[in-house]
Amino acid sequence: MQKSDFFEKVLKIMEKGYICDNCLGRQFAQLLSGLENKERGRAIRDFFAFLLEAGEELELDSSNFFSYKFRFSGLKGEKGKCVVCGDLFEGLDFYAKKAVEKLSGLEFSNFLVGTKLSGSLVRKEEDLWENVGIEWCEPMKSEVNRLVGKELEKESGKSVEFNNPEILIILNMKKKDVEICVNSLYIYGEYNKLVRTIPQTRWPSGKYKTSVEQIVAKPVLKKTKGIGSKFHGAGREDINAKCLAWRPFVLEITGPRKRKMNLKEIRDSVKKSKKVEVRKLKFVGSDEVEKVKSMRPDKTYRTIVKTEKDLDNKALKRLSLLKGKKIYQETPTRVMHRRADKLRKRVIKDIKWKKLGKKKLEIIVRAEAGTYIKELISGDKGRTYPSISELLGTKTEVKELNVIKIHREKA
Ligand SMILES: [Zn+2]
Known part of the structure; x- marks a missing residue:
């Protein structure tokens, strides 16, 4: 240097x-x-x-x-506007005050300030850098963010948070305005679905009156006065399957005005629905969504099936061939209208069965995440192979389907 x-x-x-x-x-x-x-x-x-x-x-x-009293040099200067910022820094109070106004009524414990500079400010800063270099400099934005951030910390008693701020305060220099962006609230939990009549998430056509999402979100929306909800599940079960294993999820509440609540009350309130139960509720960061969505746990299902022909023991024994086998599943006909036609390969980790009648069978099967269980049983007109129907040598259909275990550990 x-x-x-x-x-x-x-x-x-x-x-x-x-x-x-x-x-x-x-x-x-x-x-x-x-x-x-x-x-x-x-x-x-x-x-x-x-x-x-x-x-x-x-x-x-x-x-x-201009502000100095020179005794000898005889220098006299008149104050002008700053050639770089146009005296922006003298007026930062305006933005801090405006932010405080707009934050009133919002419950939050931390925030982050961001700045959108106007085009002319950006140009003036670039001109300066071109002329003088950038060796020791700091960008204007970063100084504005820090100064207003400090001021707001003082005014609000809340602190600046860089990684996961609850509130984003944008200082828009072009519009001379402050925009408040309320980040979503995230709650982790695990749910049981006790009935066969509701989907996991809100159904777009309104075909189903309620869903796991709506039941869980309702008391939280009431507490938070949020705008809406999103439900991120670790996979999903069929609409007409019960989920008797605890399935992890993250409930996201968009635009919450309040963030504090007693999660035990939420749990109890969900329980009153008699359709869904939740446990292990806790507040988490947005990164939990990815974690939950990328879980690929094996699942064990208990299913009751009916066959067209009477079951014989020789055919039943063939079911053991599925254990440890890879099965091939083309996209099921029932979801073809909303999913791309693809071939999936999934491993059946374990299978057990019990004869309940001449044409009635209980099957307990553990399969990799994403296995279409109904199709594993019916064969879906040959689109899934091998299938239970094929091995039994008779048309086989699911009468009842429950998820009974979600395996966190790998088999
Ligand atoms: Zn300046």
Whole structure:
């Protein structure tokens, strides 16, 4: 680092008209920690004022020294507007006040400030950098964010959070306005679905009156006064299958006005539906959504099936051939209208059965995530192979289907 670099940079910056302390100091933001740019700028200006007063001949715009009382140099300057920020930093209070106004009534414990600079501010900053270099500088945005952030911390008693802020406060310099973006609230839990008549998530056509999502979200929406909900499940079961194993999910509430609530009350309130139960509710960050969605646990199903022909023991024994076998499933005819036609390969990890009648069978099967169980049983007109129907040598249909275990550990 050369001493002259610093000196020449200051000369270059101050020869072109008035520059405020913030903008001057920001070019040297990485020099000396524990100072704000405004203090850096002031110190540099003082030093150059001394030089001028002592008789140094420097090419500096006199407006930069309007506030000094020179005894010997005879220098007189008039204050202008900062050539870089247009005195933006003098007016930052306006944004802090506006933010406080717009935050009233919102419950939050942390926030983050972001700034959209106007095109002309961006250009002026770029001009400065082109002229002086960027060796020690800090971007204008980052200074604005920090200063307004600090001010808001003082005003609101809440703290700035970089990773997972509940509230995003955008200072829009072009519109001279503040935009508040309320980030979603995320609650992790695990659910049981006790009835065969509801889907996991809201059905677009309104075909089903309610869903696991709606039942779980209802009490939370009431508490949070949120705009809406999204339900992220670790897979899903058939509409007419019960889920008697605890399936992980993350409930996302968009635009919550309140964030605090007693999750035990939520759990109890869900239980009253008699359709769904939840447990292990806890507040989590948005990253939990990906974690839950990317879970690929094996599942064990208990299913009751009916066959067309009477069952014989020889045929039943053939079912053991499925254990550890890979099966092939083309997209089931029942979901063809909404899913792409693809071939899936899934492994059947275990299978057990019990004869309940001449044409009635209980089957307990553990399969990889994403196995179409109904089709494993019926064969779906040959689109799934091998299938239970094929091995039994008779048309076989599911009468009852329950998820009884979701395996977190790998088999
Ligand atoms: Zn400035």
